[in-house]
Amino acid sequence: MEQVQDIKVAVDAVVFGYKVKDGISILLIKRKIDPFKGSWALPGGLVKNEETLEKAIERELKEETGVSINYLEQLYSFSEVERDPRNRVISVAYYGLIKPDAFQLKASTDAVDAQWFNIKDLPPLAFDHQHIVELAIKRLRGKITYEPIGFELLDKKFPFSDLEKLYAVVLDRPIDRRNFKKKVLKYGFIKETDEKQNLSGAGRPGFLYQFNEEKYFDLKRKGINFEV
Amino acid sequence: MEQVQDIKVAVDAVVFGYKVKDGISILLIKRKIDPFKGSWALPGGLVKNEETLEKAIERELKEETGVSINYLEQLYSFSEVERDPRNRVISVAYYGLIKPDAFQLKASTDAVDAQWFNIKDLPPLAFDHQHIVELAIKRLRGKITYEPIGFELLDKKFPFSDLEKLYAVVLDRPIDRRNFKKKVLKYGFIKETDEKQNLSGAGRPGFLYQFNEEKYFDLKRKGINFEV
DNA sequence: GCAAAAGTGTTGTAGGTACACCCATGC
DNA sequence: GCATGGGTGTACCTACAACACTTTTGC
DSSP states (O other): OOOOOOOEEEEEEEEEEEETTTEEEEEEEEOOSSSSTTOEEOSEEEOOTTSOHHHHHHHHHHHHHOOOOSOOEEEEEEOOTTSSSSSOEEEEEEEEEEOGGGSOOGGGTSSSEEEEEETTSOOOBSTTHHHHHHHHHHHHHHHHHHSOOOTTTSOSSEEHHHHHHHHHHHHTSOOOHHHHHHHHHHHTSEEEEEEEOOOSSSSOOOEEEEEOHHHHHHHHHHOOOOOO | OOOOOOOEEEEEEEEEEEETTTEEEEEEEEOOSSSSTTOEEOSEEEOOTTSOHHHHHHHHHHHHHOOOOSOOEEEEEEOOTTSSSSSOEEEEEEEEEEOGGGSOOGGGTSSSEEEEEETTSOOOBSTTHHHHHHHHHHHHHHHHHHSOOOTTTSOSSEEHHHHHHHHHHHHTSOOOHHHHHHHHHHHTSEEEEEEEOOOSSSSOOOEEEEEOHHHHHHHHHHOOOOOO
């Protein structure tokens, strides 16, 4: 006789944000109920009967943080029996990229506290969320070598150094400015505009660039070999 | 008021087998109950309350086909609301590689019919399994470019051409024997033995090779760039 | 001797890596 | 004039791609 299955399905989101000055951060919420009440955790929650995982993660993210994101990529499904101390819960994790200041976090106004944390300075996380975050970072680092990134993270027009700094901070190592530029321009997924950066502090102002969206998404599909 | 969640969790396995003569096949079972009674489908089933997804997929595979496999890799989680016509079922798909003749399929003796099908000649599949299989093949093709494969698919000792044919059939295009050999030997994950192939038909017998397991798994972890 | 499969080397080319000095601007 | 960040070119070298003839064996 088969026992009735009693497993719940949840989704969790690792949302990466990028600011040129601060580097990569992740969006976390402060739990207001047990278990792990008061701990920081990834936004997420139970999937409803009539929605896909993708719909669920977008809904939860919106509800808990105010962030709308139209493309989250599936990361992995986590199923350790004891990962939630109360019920059996399997969680499907997603990850995505946004510009942190494109959204006003609900943090300030709502009951749930939501906040960006630099990935080099994360608080202790609830459940196995630490593990999920580590995997997401690893995946992001991998992704960068076979797909262009940046479109979702940079301003519409940006100085070349912003892109360069993005790669450096994701890969967590310095990159050679000249070789990087050569390679990026050869792929042609960004193009120079005739505008100049308006200065913020010292230094020679550079030209602004923008993504060639068509080529960018084309290369995302086809894949590139990008070891900078 | 929250509705109670009523979603079931299943696992499905895409098991790839390789024979030098036949190429790549997938292990399928014939369903003996509705829905899709009589159709071919991926082996799999519902996860039990006290097991992880990994345990579940290994158990189901064993039960339904007689195949034991100690390493299956998670592929993707599928959650379309209507993917199972009766209940809401989310399925986590796994994939793995084995030598088809390492196991006697239960097909012949048991009620469930299990059989290998060449990936170029698959029958219509139940549920969204066609879709799952396509994704698995795509993943396998991708995997081959950043990891060595073959250890799980070839005999302990094998002529060099077996490995070459494996790559050719997975990539579905001819590869240059000389360049391929150069590259493989440079990575050093296989080594020549002093034994010679004992002949099966015509042709000059070649030396046998075997995997250098240490280097092989090391390269699997570290990643390689293998565009042959 | 002929069919089948294995073994092997060279050359050209493209791309990657390493590397340092000058320029425009704000203060 | 100095600090800050932007812009740019070359030389070496490695790695990949293309390519064909000879050898060993069975029949």
